[in-house]
Each structure stands twice: as structure tokens, then as C-alpha cells.
Amino acid sequence: MCGIAGIIDFDSQEPKDELLRSMLGLIRHRGPDAFGIYTDKIAGLASARLSIIDLSGGDQPIHNEDGSIWVIYNGEIFNYPEIRRDLETRGHQFYTQSDTEVLVHLYEDCGPNFFKYLNGQFAFALWDKSKKQLLLGRDRLGIRPLFYYHGKGRLAFSSEIKALFADSRIPRTIDFQTLSDIFTCWAPLGGLTPFQKIYQILPGHYALFSKEGLATHRYWELSFSSSNNNDRSLNNLAEEMNELLFDATRIRLRADVPVGAYLSGGLDSTYITSLVKQISNNNLCTFSVSFTDGRFDETAYQTKAIHTLETDHRSICCSENEIGEVFPQLIWHTETPILRTAPAPLFKLSQLVSENDYKVVLTGEGSDEIFAGYDIFKEDRIRRFWARNPISTLRPQLLQRIYPDIFSQGDIRKRFFLEGFFRKGLMQVDSPVYSHLIRWENTSQIKTFFSYELQNLMGKVGNFTERFTATLPTDFMNWDPLSKAQYIEINIFLSNYLLSSQGDRVAMGHSVEGRFPFLDYRVVEFASKLPPRYRMNGLKDKFILRKAATNLIPIELAQRPKQPYRAPISRCFLGEPLPEYVKELLSEGALQKMGYFNPVRVAKLVEKCRKEEGYLLSERENMALVGIISTQLLDYQFIRNFPAYPIQEPTNIKIFKG
Numbered sequence: 340m341c342g343i344a345g346i347i348d349f350d351s352q353e354p355k356d357e358l359l360r361s362m363l364g365l366i367r368h369r370g371p372d373a374f375g376i377y378t379d380k381i382a383g384l385a386s387a388r389l390s391i392i393d394l395s396g397g398d399q400p401i402h403n404e405d406g407s408i409w410v411i412y413n414g415e416i417f418n419y420p421e422i423r424r425d426l427e428t429r430g431h432q433f434y435t436q437s438d439t440e441v442l443v444h445l446y447e448d449c450g451p452n453f454f455k456y457l458n459g460q461f462a463f464a465l466w467d468k469s470k471k472q473l474l475l476g477r478d479r480l481g482i483r484p485l486f487y488y489h490g491k492g493r494l495a496f497s498s499e500i501k502a503l504f505a506d507s508r509i510p511r512t513i514d515f516q517t518l519s520d521i522f523t524c525w526a527p528l529g530g531l532t533p534f535q536k537i538y539q540i541l542p543g544h545y546a547l548f549s550k551e552g553l554a555t556h557r558y559w560e561l562s563f564s565s566s567n568n569n570d571r572s573l574n575n576l577a578e579e580m581n582e583l584l585f586d587a588t589r590i591r592l593r594a595d596v597p598v599g600a601y602l603s604g605g606l607d608s609t610y611i612t613s614l615v616k617q618i619s620n621n622n623l624c625t626f627s628v629s630f631t632d633g634r635f636d637e638t639a640y641q642t643k644a645i646h647t648l649e650t651d652h653r654s655i656c657c658s659e660n661e662i663g664e665v666f667p668q669l670i671w672h673t674e675t676p677i678l679r680t681a682p683a684p685l686f687k688l689s690q691l692v693s694e695n696d697y698k699v700v701l702t703g704e705g706s707d708e709i710f711a712g713y714d715i716f717k718e719d720r721i722r723r724f725w726a727r728n729p730i731s732t733l734r735p736q737l738l739q740r741i742y743p744d745i746f747s748q749g750d751i752r753k754r755f756f757l758e759g760f761f762r763k764g765l766m767q768v769d770s771p772v773y774s775h776l777i778r779w780e781n782t783s784q785i786k787t788f789f790s791y792e793l794q795n796l797m798g799k800v801g802n803f804t805e806r807f808t809a810t811l812p813t814d815f816m817n818w819d820p821l822s823k824a825q826y827i828e829i830n831i832f833l834s835n836y837l838l839s840s841q842g843d844r845v846a847m848g849h850s851v852e853g854r855f856p857f858l859d860y861r862v863v864e865f866a867s868k869l870p871p872r873y874r875m876n877g878l879k880d881k882f883i884l885r886k887a888a889t890n891l892i893p894i895e896l897a898q899r900p901k902q903p904y905r906a907p908i909s910r911c912f913l914g915e916p917l918p919e920y921v922k923e924l925l926s927e928g929a930l931q932k933m934g935y936f937n938p939v940r941v942a943k944l945v946e947k948c949r950k951e952e953g954y955l956l957s958e959r960e961n962m963a964l965v966g967i968i969s970t971q972l973l974d975y976q977f978i979r980n981f982p983a984y985p986i987q988e989p990t991n992i993k994i995f996k997g
Contacts, residue, residue, distance in 0.1 A: 341399065342369030342387040342498040342847075343411040343485075345464050346506075347473050349550045350492035355383030356994070361505040363387050364988035366498055368672075369413070369847045373398045374989040377409050379997030382466045382473070386411040387989070389850055391594050391698055392419075397437030400995060403447060404432055407469045409997070410446075412439045413498050414461030414483045415854070417590040422456060446474070451545055454558040458590070458860065462540070464496060468997055473548040479559045479860045480705070481542030481834030484843055488537055494548045499844075500537055500674045504981055510536060511978050513970075518935075519797040521676050522966055523783045524775070526835035528807060533675045533973065542834050559860070561829060563822030564814055566868045573873060577887040580865060584887075587859035588614040591701055598854075599624040599692060600701040602650065603904070604640025606881065606888060606897060607703025607712075611856055612648055613891045615701060625650040626692050626700065628684045631658045632907050640896065647893050655691045657684040663911040663918050670972040671983055672848040673840040677969050678782070678962040680906045686845040693849040704842060705857035708829045709866040710881040711821060711874040712901055717741050718761065719774035719824050720878065726765050735761065740878050771808050771815060774824035779803065785963040788940050807831070821871040908961040909948040912968060924971035933974050936967055 344362035346355050359376050363385050367374075370387035377384045377400040386399035392415070400409045416422070419438035422445060427433070431444040438459075445453040446465055451474055460482035465474040475496060477485050487496040488509045497503050504511055512535040520528045530538045540546055543559035568576060588611060592598050600612045602625035615623055625645065630636045638654075645652045662683040669686050670677075692700055707713050718741065725734040735758045742757060763777050770776055783803075786794065810830075815823065838855075846853045856862070866874065869883060876882040880901060888897040912921045923929055925945060930938040948956060948964055976983035 341389055341411070341413045342366035342502070343385065343413050343462070343464055344495075344497040344502045345382070345384040345411065345466075345473075346493070346495050347382050347466070347548055348493045349381060349471075352380050354378075358506060359383050359385040360988045360992065361986060362497060362502040363992070364986035365502045365505055365982065367987060367989055368850060369498055371850055374992040375399050375411075375995065376992055377402075377411075377466075377995040377997060379468065381471060382409075382468070382997070384409060384411045384464060384466060389698060389852065391415070391596055391852065393435050393437035394595050396435045397439060398993060399439060401435065401437065401439045401443060402995075403443040406997065408443045408446060408465065408467055409995075410439060410442050410463055410465045412442060412461060412463040413485075414459055414463070414478065415591075415593075415852070416441060416457055416459040416461060417593060417859075418456075418458040420593075451547065451556070452558075454545065460855070460858070462498065471549060474545060475540050475548070476545040477540040477542060479543045479561075480829075480838070480858050480863065482838050482843065482855060482858060484839065485540040486532060486537055487540065487546075489548075489553050492550070494553065500532060500534060501671075501977070501982065503537060504977065505986075511981060512536075513935075513974060513978065515793060515796050516800040518676065518793075518970065519786065519800060520803060521678070522786045522789075523779050523803050524831050525678055525782070526831055526839075527675070528803070528831065528835075529810065534977070560812070561826065561863065561867060562812065563818045563826060563867045564812075566870055568868055569870050573883065573886060576869065576873060577883050580862070580883060581887045583859070583862050583865055584610075584856055585614055585617070587856040587862055588701065589618050591854040591856055591859075592618060594699050596698050597621075597624070597696075598699045598701065599626060599695075599697045600650075601625070601688070601703070601853075602627050602641060602644055602648075602652065603703070604637045604642075604644050604896070605703065605902065606885065606892075606899060607706040607857065609644045609648070609703075609892045609896050610706075610884070610888045611701055611703050612644070612650065613888075614856070616648055616650075623648075623650045624695065624697065625652045626688060626695075626697075627652070627654045628688045629654055629656045630684070630906065631656060635905055635907065637902060640899065643893060644896060647896075653691060653695055655684075655687055657687055657906070659907045659911045659914060661687065662906060663914070663921070666911070666968070667920055667972055667976070667983075668848075669845070670969050671976055672844045674844070674973070674977070675840060675969075676966055676973055677836075677840050678785075678966045680908050680911055680965055681904060682840045682845050683911075684906050685841055686848055689846045689849040689851040692846075692851045698850065699852045699854060700846075701854050701856060703857060704837065704853070704855050705833070705863075706881065706884065707901070708825060708833050708837075709857060709863050710884045711825060712880045713828065714741050714901075714903070715774060715778065715828065716821060716824050716875055717878050717880065719820060720875070722761055722765060723768055723773075723820060725761075726768050729765055737878070770804075771811060771823065772804055772827060774820070775827050776804070781959060782962065785959055785966060788936050788944065788963050788967060790934055790937050793935055819871050821875055822867070825867075825874075909956055909964055912964065913945065913949050920972070921968060924968060924975060929971065933971060935970055935974065941967060
């Protein structure tokens with residue numbers, strides 16, 4: 340795992356070393372172990388390395404035999420030993436034991452078509468000096484980030500946006516269209532970012548940059564088009580799935596440093612941890628987060644998993660004050676507005692991992708997307724059933740299967756509110772985004788907190804639903820409803836929020852690499868071809884995964900209803916004493932100066948939040964508060980006071996000249 344950055348400039352031969360050093364200084368948290376820079380008349384490549392494989396010999400940039408191809412790389416190629424053996428039989432000579440080096444030799448043989456051979460999580464830049472061409476590539480699911488700024492004859496790229504801003508020629512301006520999208524679906528849409536003219540390489544894509552310009556290409560796309568498994572038994576498919584996950588976990592244990600695991604007490608992390616215990620006899624160290632607020636705490640389930648799997652466990656207990664304290668630093672790393680505080684405890688958790696001298700952890704992320712674990716998939720099924728008889732009074736009662744607490748409390752008002760919410764747009768079943776439409780419309784209402792000027796600008800960017808629908812696969816409408824809903828969740832939420840703000844950024848903020856067996860592309864493709872009834876049976880989520888897990892982990896964990904990972908919100912920011920940054924950024928003066936939000940509406944929200952102490956706030960009000968604070972922080976840190984934290988340029992840099 341590393342941080343990468345670089346500049347390709349066909350129009351100017353000015354020295355790049357000083358700028359590359361500054362770029363490395365802004366991402367050194369991603370790889371504090373070693374630093375390297377390669378430059379020639381056109382290209383400049385820089386790497387900040389987190390040493391995990393070939394600790395002494397794998398420093399970057401890495402080159403081929405004659406020095407005509409150079410690569411810098413962030414991530415892991417998990418099947419690199421198999422690829423290496425094949426390349427060696429074809430005459431390639433290696434000078435390191437690292438997984439990075441397979442990229443240059445595989446490129447020599449296959450050119451940009453080599454992605455199909457890679458099983459990993461990666462973002463890399465490969466400079467072909469002979470062709471004067473840069474190749475940027477990103478893994479299939481978008482686990483590792485890669486951003487760029489393209490000017491005339493010039494391209495700057497990096498693992499994080501902040502490194503691009505080391506170049507004073509690159510503008511730092513918030514993109515209001517992306518801001519609108521985040522306040523609709525929680526994440527930027529497609530290749531956009533929160534900053535104007537800063538883009539990301541999309542998951543499953545690569546880009547070629549030469550003197551002729553920049554061209555992007557797709558090399559992989561998730562499809563739910565057809566299934567060849569309709570006649571196979573559940574037991575047979577569960578066995579195959581378990582074998583795939585076993586191997587996905589096995590190859591993700593490849594490292595020259597100790598590998599730990601996150602263990603939340605839920606199905607996914609417990610399942611992966613049980614596989615690790617089968618594969619390795621080593622004493623496995625696991626990590627978890629708990630909360631002082633019992634509504635979010637899963638300690639009882641974590642304890643059950645720890646005792647059953649006999650792991651060496653470390654835990655951190657997170658309070659509301661701690662979440663509030665760490666939030667500015669969190670936004671510096673996420674580089675985006677967020678509508679939830681959930682990334683903050685994970686940021687603290689990665690700090691715990693680092694303090695225990697671990698660099699790598701396996702996690703259960705991705706299971707909910709590929710095996711249909713979220714409530715939104717159940718809501719979609721109930722609403723479609725309800726829509727067949729919209730006057731029914733019995734069908735909406737199925738909602739109590741998802742939200743039993745609301746129904747069991749006997750609060751008629753909450754029950755009527757819940758039914759009223761899910762009745763909205765009930766008959767729009769022909770919409771391609773039916774599963775997500777009411778959620779997006781509900782979240783979009785918090786955009787009323789924006790200033791009138793910004794709302795007017797946002798109204799001119801086009802309908803979000805129409806823009807997203809235009810990107811869907813041509814045969815999308817032929818898919819079953821569950822597959823449609825899963826594709827939308829994976830396409831928008833997984834890469835641009837879950838694997839970013841709750842994944843790569845919070846982990847790499849403390850130099851920790853997360854690995855995700857459920858997101859091995861073989862597992863993802865297998866799950867997409869399962870009959871929908873095996874992904875979700877009736878309203879039973881992750882049906883096949885629970886079936887497979889029953890023989891591996893305690894039954895109460897295998898069949899445990901999903902508890903969404905969440906964290907406290909309003910009381911993190913508006914308790915006593917009020918954090919200084921909250922007091923400053925939510926002041927009338929700051930709101931007017933930055934211009935994003937309506938000071939009167941924000942003041943009323945803050946007053947209500949403090950009065951209710953967070954207990955009686957709606958979901959929408961909580962999201963609005965976090966969104967406002969994080970947007971103000973983004974502007975403060977990246978627009979008005981950049982860099983918000985000192986740049987610590989590395990001094991022990993290996994320099995290569997081409």
C-alpha cells in the first residue's frame with residue numbers, strides 16, 4: 340500500500356522535483372516507510388511507500404530490464420506469485436520480490452490489455468518512456484483511489500486530491516453540482532469529485548495520456564444479465580461460494596508483515612475471521628470499535644465472536660466528544676462533505692491498529708452490496724408487493740419485519756409516519772431507480788439549507804435521476820428488481836462512499852491497509868449470477884451467506900439480523916463545551932462569508948439540535964447538520980486555508996533520472 344503522485348508535461352521541461360516533493364509531503368501518511376522519485380524531460384513519478392511485501396527490496400518507482408518502463412503503484416496484486424512464475428517462464432527477469440514488478444513485465448507482454456490477469460486492489464501509473472505514454476489504472480471495484488487534473492499538454496495525478504493542490508496552477512474550487520449530488524445520494528456521481536476540474540479514474544477503467552491527449556477505457560463492468568445457476572441446489576452453490584471466499588481470504592493474507600482483522604460481531608467480519616483462523620495457525624489479532632452510547636454498541640456480539648474464534652482482541656470505545664474532536668482531521672482525509680459521522684470511529688480504529696504495529700487488516704466490507712444485506716433491498720421488495728394492491732392495509736404491515744422497534748413500541752404516530760414515507764412514489768415501479776428514489780428525494784430535502792444563490796445554480800445542472808439513469812447498462816431494464824437495486828448501490832455508494840470515506844481514507848490516514856475478501860472480483864461475479872432468491876429469500880437478507888456461515892460460526896451470529904453500522908451525530912458537535920471549530924464555522928459571519936448555506940435556517944437547526952440534545956431529531960436533520968459542518972470544513976481546509984496541516988516533506992528520497 341502506498342501513495343502515488345506524478346506529473347506528465349509535454350509542453351514544458353521545467354524541473355519537477357521540488358513539486359513532487361511537496362506532493363509526497365501531503366500524502367506521506369499513506370506510505371511513511373520509503374520515498375522515491377523518477378524524472379525525465381516529460382514525466383515525473385513519485386511514491387510514498389507502506390512496506391508490506393518485499394520489505395527491503397520493493398521500493399518504488401520500479402522499472403523493467405532496460406529502464407524503458409517505470410511504475411508507481413498503490414495497492415496489492417494478490418495473485419502476483421502465479422503471474423510472476425508465468426512471466427519468468429517467458430523469459431522476464433525480476434530484480435525484486437515485490438508484487439509491483441509484475442506490472443511492468445506484464446505490460447511488456449500485453450500492453451493495456453493486462454488488467455484481466457490481475458486480482459487485486461490497486462491504482463497505479465505506468466510511464467512508457469519509449470512510447471511517451473502514461474497508463475493510469477484502477478481496480479475493478481474502486482477500492483483504491485486515483486485522481487487527476489488535465490490541462491493542455493499536462494496531466495497531474497495522485498492518490499489524494501490534496502497532493503494535486505500542491506501545484507498552485509491547479510484551481511481549488513468547490514463543485515456545486517457534486518455538492519448537490521452528495522446531498523442527494525451521499526456520494527459524487529461517476530468520475531466527479533467535490534472540486535471543479537478534479538476527476539477520478541472510474542472503477543474498472545484505465546486511461547492513456549500522450550501528446551495526442553487523454554483517453555479513458557473500460558476494462559470491466561459488473562453485470563447481473565443472466566444466471567446459469569437456476570438449476571443448482573442451494574447447498575451446491577453455498578459450497579462453491581465458500582471455496583471462493585476461502586481462496587479470496589487466503590491470497591489476502593499474503594504479506595511480509597503481520598495481518599490482523601476487524602471483528603465487529605456481525606456476520607460478515609465474523610465469517611472472514613473464521614476463514615483466517617482456518618488458513619493460518621498464527622495467533623490472530625482482531626480489532627473493533629464500541630460506543631459509550633448503547634444504541635450503537637455491539638460489544639456483546641463482539642465478545643461472543645472473540646471467545647468462539649479465540650482471537651487476541653483489541654478494542655476502542657468511542658464517545659460523542661471524541662467523534663467531534665477528530666472530525667476536522669477526518670474531513671482533511673476524506674476530502675469530501677459527508678452526511679454521517681460513521682467514518683470517524685473507523686478513523687480512530689485504524690489509529691488503534693497502527694499503535695499495535697499492524698499495517699494490514701482484513702474486513703467484511705462489500706458483503707451487504709453483493710449479497711443484498713441492506714434494508715433498502717427489503718424496502719424495495721415490500722413496496723413492489725404493496726404497489727400491486729395499493730389500498731391494502733395488510734401489505735404495508737410487512738414493514739414491521741424491517742423496523743420491529745417502531746411497531747412494537749405501539750407509537751401510532753411513528754407507524755403512520757413510516758407507512759406514509761414508504762407510500763411516496765409507490766406506483767412508480769417502472770422507474771429504473773425505483774428502489775432508491777424515495778431515499779434520494781428524502782435526502783435531497785436537506786438542500787433547502789443551501790443559500791438561495793447556490794440552490795439556483797444547482798437547479799441548472801440537470802435532474803440527478805436522469806443523469807444517473809443515462810449511465811445504466813443497455814440491458815438494465817431486463818434485470819430482476821433486486822439486481823437493479825444492487826447495481827445502483829454498488830455503482831454509487833460502494834466505491835465513492837463506503838470504500839472511500841469509510842475505507843481507504845480512514846485507514847490510510849493512519850498508514851493501515853484494508854483488504855476485502857468479499858470484493859475479490861471472482862466472488863462479486865459469482866454473486867451477481869446467483870438466482871435472486873439465494874441472495875435474498877423473501878425478506879431474509881444474505882441468504883446464501885448465512886447458509887454457508889452456519890457451519891463456521893455460532894448460529895446466533897450467522898442468523899443475527901443486521902445492525903447497520905452507525906455512530907452518534909448531533910451531540911458530537913453541539914454538546915458542552917461546544918468545539919471551537921463548530922462555533923466558528925456555524926457562526927453567521929462564517930456562513931455568510933463562505934456562501935454555501937442560509938445562516939437563518941442553519942441557526943434554527945442548531946437551536947433545535949441543542950434543545951432536543953439529538954434524541955428527537957429526524958434522520959434528515961441529523962444528515963443536514965453533518966453535511967453543513969463537513970462542507971464548511973472542506974472550504975476552510977482546502978479553499979481558504981490550504982494546507983490545513985503542515986507539509987512534512989520527506990528527506991530520504993531515492994532519486995532516479997531517465
